[in-house]
Amino acid sequence: MSGDRDAPAAAPAHVQVHAQGPAGVTLAREGALALLAAAAAILVAWAVPWLKFVLTLALAKGIAVLGILLLLRAGQVSFGHAMFLATGAYTVAFVAPRIEEVLLLLPLAMLLATLLGLAVGLFVVRYRDIFFGMLNLALSMVLYSLLEKLYDYTKGTDGIRVAALRFAGTVPGRETQEWLMFGLALLLAIGFGLLVRAYLGSPMGRALAGIKTRETRLEFMGISARRVLLFAYVLSALMGGAAGALVAMTSRHVTPQLAYWTSSGELVFIAILGGAGSALGPFLGAAGFELVRVYAAAAVAEAWQLILGSVLLLVILFAPGGIWGMLSGRLRGRGA
Amino acid sequence: MADWLADNTLLLGLALLDGLAYAALVFMVAVGLNLVFGVLRIVNVAHGSLFAIGAYSAASLGLAFASAGLPPWAGYAALVLAAALVGAVLGPLVERLVLRRIYGQEEVLQLLVTFALFMILEDVQKLIWGVQPVSQDLPMKLLGTVDVPFGDDVIPFTIYQLFVLPGVALATLIGLAWFLRRTLTGRVIVAVTTDKEAAMAMGIDAARVTLLTFTFGAALAALGGALASPTTSLVPGIGAQTIVLSFAVVATAGLGQIEGAALTSLLIGLGRSVAVYFAPEFEVVVPYIIMVAVLLVRPQGLFGVLETRRV
Amino acid sequence: MNDAITRRDALLGAAATAGSLLLAGGNARAQARPTELRIGITTFLSGAASVFGVPARQAAELLFEEINKAGGIAGLPVRAYFVDEAPGTDHLVGEYRRLVQNEGVYVVFASISSGSCLACTPLSDEMRKTTLLWDCGTQRIFEEGKHPYAFRTQGYGTPEVLAPLLYLLKHKPDFRTLAVINQDYAWGRDSWELWKAAMDALKPGVRVVAEMFPRFGAPDYSTEVTRLLAARPDVILSTSWGGDLVTLVRQASERRLFERSTFVLPVAEASMQVLGRTMPAGHVIGARGDHWNNHPQPKDPARLAKFVDAYRAKYNEYPIYPCHHMAQAISALQAGLGRAIQAKGGGWPNDLELANAFRGLTFDTPTSSITLREDGQGLEDQIVGLSSFNDRFPFAVPRDMIMFPAAMVSTPVGQKSVDWLKTLKPEMLAQVPAPIAG
Structure with a gap:
């Protein structure tokens, strides 16, 4: 990793935000911004009904991207993280005919994704950089192929429809159900956001950054880099499972596409778009991503990829700190 | 097992022939990706787009040659010409305009830049060549077929797939090995692959080497596409499928290793065709299983060298 | 890469739409x-x-x-x-x-x-x-x-598979072996399930020598073609379409597979223009309906x-x-x-x-x-024929067309297709209309 030494001046600034720890002015500012974002999301969902659906998906994907963010802290890019999202989603699809209760399905999906994360994690944390990325990619493609090939169980690329669900024993109407899913996603997003923030501030979280800069030093200090990375990996898988469950419950239809490598690419895309500097980044990124995609698709249905790709290119070239980087840069500028 | 082998020897022989042609195409794409990774340390997702554009360009050029009344063998010239053109135009363009701006940045940003390029090029292809399947199979038809004996029967194989594709792949492998080991430019590339800082300290113009390598890698991807074009029909989305397979080859082979890429392609090609005969359900998973199995035993890839860990 | 202008236009367009979407x-x-x-x-x-x-x-x-x-x-x-x-x-x-x-x-x-x-x-x-x-x-x-x-x-799927099967049974009643090569997704799998159910009811005892479901969008079928050449089935069914069908037909015809086996291609129509003269004559082709360019007696x-x-x-x-x-x-x-x-x-x-x-x-x-119908399903007639060439079109169109009335080949309301197909009797062949020269 020769690149880290001469990283642009903007990048360490975000890391510093965290280095200052949960205490201090930044916490208040980040918290205020998070509240503001949540309020804005609720307002938009109320004013434009169909965006409620888009925002629910964005929140769900944001949760999965939080997991990517953890691994990015360690300098590792998982190009196959959609496999955990797909695991969560297919868990819901398979189990929903027997257990309709959302409050049971969600933890179940998280549990299965965590178990898969542990199994895969034990294997992949031995690898770094491209090997880490490519192994994740390969394993996600294995899952994709299985979901596609085992037609008798998964209905192949047609996917499985998720039937009507229960919330705490009740079956609400469509409108209420949409609000419930939105609220659930928002709640989980806030919960996981706080969790990730606390984790990154803890010694375990700080050790992650050590893997990125000088892993050997970490080991000299008697810390097992593999164990540090494994913990982060399993946590990220858990969040991927939660995200997948939310996606399945919201869109009510799951397909193998969820596990395809381009879906994993999207998650990494969102992480960078939002900015890796804050736990708020993934949600800003996910909202930005979904909105660009929806509006690009509405404006030029046949060239939305071109627009999305161009946005990504521009962000990387001109605002490598992502949306969060731009926002926090502006806030800091005002504060000083 | 022995009984099974005795029953299926003939079929395994056919699978071997099929696997060879497939391996050749996989190798052509993966070797370029591997070369680029060795020097630039960038996993170029857009490599798949270069493959697709090479294929489309070759088909268009071939059709243009045919309608201009050129002799049929000009179709082969079209394949090579299209690949060279795509490499010479898109290679420097991408390297100079985009990649150059992000060297030294975090790996994830470099990866994502090429992902962005991939998305953009995916739509650009569609804008240029449309969505209906494009094909120009003259180069395959011209050579005709050869009958391979199969028990009392014969199985026709196209000469293009049985001889031309593996032949070109073999020539590329030998040519590349010679180029990298015996020419000055080649040695410089190897030097940069092994240790960039040391090479630059020795006064090597890294910018020039990077540009050269990327252009060369792009041309190889385009050539892979061009060679594949006579045997297939080109539709939107072919780039995405090619690239993900090449990733598996590169990681399995070991980074920057061309012989490794050749061996891995062969393994994957043969594994896949044996699967089509005897366990078709697993055909798609074969490359990834090979990759995971290899990396379990050799974490640095088949031919990879362990990097010294820096303190 | 001259997409700079289009990209800007696209972005501006997107922004404009964004405004109108939020307000609307x-x-x-x-x-x-x-x-x-x-x-x-x-x-x-x-x-x-x-x-x-x-x-x-x-x-x-x-x-x-x-x-x-x-x-x-x-x-x-x-x-x-x-x-x-x-x-x-x-x-x-x-x-x-x-x-x-x-x-x-x-x-x-x-x-x-x-x-x-x-x-x-x-x-x-x-x-x-x-x-x-x-x-x-x-x-x-x-x-x-x-x-x-x-x-x-x-x-829908059932008539679009049953009509070509009935045509095959009329055209080549004595076939004994069959292979299938379909795309690996719902249509490929479902159409095979429907075909198999109907074939086993209408002509029991046909041996299936290969069942292959290559990945959707596979760029190359040479291995599959080799396997089919070696297996020598009397009939090869493929409900593939688009680029996949084009690739399959090209590779199979180059290696003379069309000379060894009769192909049944229920979704062939959409690929005939792209294939042009490469499509071999004399194989069963369908159109997912009756809308052939050379429809023998169009209503209007x-x-x-x-x-x-x-x-x-x-x-x-x-x-x-x-x-x-x-x-x-x-x-x-x-x-x-x-x-x-x-x-x-x-x-x-x-x-x-x-x-x-x-x-x-x-x-x-x-x-x-x-x-x-009352369940929402449309009844569309099906025309199936043998690929052939004439002076009017630069691509293959059917000859000896049989027009199957929709009601004859569609599952009755309230029944499941596979169950219904299993109840078919070989006598059904007697009701199949006579071919029209076309």
């Missing part, structure tokens, strides 16, 4: 007579299936232009909102919501992909929005549930010629079957809306009244007429 929310539920007739259309605009999706969109644009010139539908100008199916189901169901809740579309034309249709029809129930399934073929839609707001304005020859000529003039190619399916959905909408307005004495029908007008509706196509 709200009154989608209003059932007063609108000022324009908004139609949401989901189709493939990218990916491998865009070989169907884009021509279908072109057909829709062509027809809407003509319709608007002639005063629109029910006096209202038509405005279409196209949505790409390729980004995946989660995106598509969001887009369906956008079309209904935000753009306020009056009716949705849903989907080429069966997966998309399976995801959209339950939404049509929930949102009470009339949805015309304009191209997808899965039999699961109406056999596994009731969808009061969904109607399929064309045939002038209308068929007009549509084909206009499409050719504008896009420089012949329309393929998804274009006809799109045209059928538009004809159905014209007829259905007219019927609903009449039933309401000239008033503007609400969503339920519109949906009710489609039940039992009969509308004309250029080649025939289609009736929507």
Whole structure:
């Protein structure tokens, strides 16, 4: 990793935000911004009904991207993280005919994704950089192929429809159900956001950054880099499972596409778009991503990829700190 | 097992022939990706787009040659010409305009830049060549077929797939090995692959080497596409499928290793065709299983060298 | 890379749309007579299936232009909102919501992909929005549930597989072995299940020597072709389409597989133009309906010629079957809306009244007429024939055509296709109409 030494001046600034720890002015500012974002999301969902659906998906994907963010802290890019999202989603699809209760399905999906994360994690944390990325990619493609090939169980690329669900024993109407899913996603997003923030501030979280800069030093200090990375990996898988469950419950239809490598690419895309500097980044990124995609698709249905790709290119070239980087840069500028 | 082998020897022989042609195409794409990774340390997702554009360009050029009344063998010239053109135009363009701006940045940003390029090029292809399947199979038809004996029967194989594709792949492998080991430019590339800082300290113009390598890698991807074009029909989305397979080859082979890429392609090609005969359900998973199995035993890839860990 | 300008334009366009989208929310539920007739259309605009999706969109644009010139539908100008199916189901169901809740579309034309249709029809129930399934073929839609707001304005998997099978049994009754090579997704799997059920009932004892489901969009079939050459089946069935079918036919014909086995290609029509003279003659080809360019006795020859000529003039190619399916959905909408307005004495029908007008509706196509059954399924005749060449077309068209009346080859209402196909008797062959020279 020769690149880290001469990283642009903007990048360490975000890391510093965290280095200052949960205490201090930044916490208040980040918290205020998070509240503001949540309020804005609720307002938009109320004013434009169909965006409620888009925002629910964005929140769900944001949760999965939080997991990517953890691994990015360690300098590792998982190009196959959609496999955990797909695991969560297919868990819901398979189990929903027997257990309709959302409050049971969600933890179940998280549990299965965590178990898969542990199994895969034990294997992949031995690898770094491209090997880490490519192994994740390969394993996600294995899952994709299985979901596609085992037609008798998964209905192949047609996917499985998720039937009507229960919330705490009740079956609400469509409108209420949409609000419930939105609220659930928002709640989980806030919960996981706080969790990730606390984790990154803890010694375990700080050790992650050590893997990125000088892993050997970490080991000299008697810390097992593999164990540090494994913990982060399993946590990220858990969040991927939660995200997948939310996606399945919201869109009510799951397909193998969820596990395809381009879906994993999207998650990494969102992480960078939002900015890796804050736990708020993934949600800003996910909202930005979904909105660009929806509006690009509405404006030029046949060239939305071109627009999305161009946005990504521009962000990387001109605002490598992502949306969060731009926002926090502006806030800091005002504060000083 | 022995009984099974005795029953299926003939079929395994056919699978071997099929696997060879497939391996050749996989190798052509993966070797370029591997070369680029060795020097630039960038996993170029857009490599798949270069493959697709090479294929489309070759088909268009071939059709243009045919309608201009050129002799049929000009179709082969079209394949090579299209690949060279795509490499010479898109290679420097991408390297100079985009990649150059992000060297030294975090790996994830470099990866994502090429992902962005991939998305953009995916739509650009569609804008240029449309969505209906494009094909120009003259180069395959011209050579005709050869009958391979199969028990009392014969199985026709196209000469293009049985001889031309593996032949070109073999020539590329030998040519590349010679180029990298015996020419000055080649040695410089190897030097940069092994240790960039040391090479630059020795006064090597890294910018020039990077540009050269990327252009060369792009041309190889385009050539892979061009060679594949006579045997297939080109539709939107072919780039995405090619690239993900090449990733598996590169990681399995070991980074920057061309012989490794050749061996891995062969393994994957043969594994896949044996699967089509005897366990078709697993055909798609074969490359990834090979990759995971290899990396379990050799974490640095088949031919990879362990990097010294820096303190 | 000269996309700088288009990219900027696209971004500006997107920003403008963003503004209008945010402002336009709200009154989608209003059932007063609108000022324009908004139609949401989901189709493939990218990916491998865009070989169907884009021509279908072109057909829709062509027809809407003509319709608007002639005063629109029910006096209202038509405005279409196209949505790409390729980004995946989660995106598509969001887009369906956008079309209904935000753009306020009056009716949705849903989907080429069966997966998309399976995801959209339950939404049509929930949102009470009339949805015309304009191209997808899965039999699961109406056999596994009731969808009061969904109607399929064309045939579906069962007749599209059964008709070619009956044709084969007439044309080559003594075949003993068969191999199948289908794309690995719902249509490929389902069509094989339907075929197998019907074949075992109509001609028991056929040996299946190879079942292959190569990946959707596979670039190369040489290994599969070798295996088929070695297995020497009498008949090879493939319901593949698009680039996959083109690749398969090219590779198989180059290696003389067409000389060893009779091919049955139920979805061949859409690929004939691309294949041109490469398509070997004398193999069984279908069109997912009756809309062949050389239909022997179209109901309205002038209308068929007009549509084909206009499409050719504008896009420089012949329309393929998804274009006809799109045209059928538009004809159905014209007829259905007219019927609903009449039933309401000239008033503007609400969503339920519109949906009710489609039940039992009969509308004309250029080649025939289609009736929507009480379960929502359309009855479309099927024409199957043997590939052949004539002076009129630079590509293969069928000869010795057999026209199968839709009712004969469709599963009766309330039954499941596979169960029904298993009850077929070989005597059914006696009812198959005689071939028309064509």
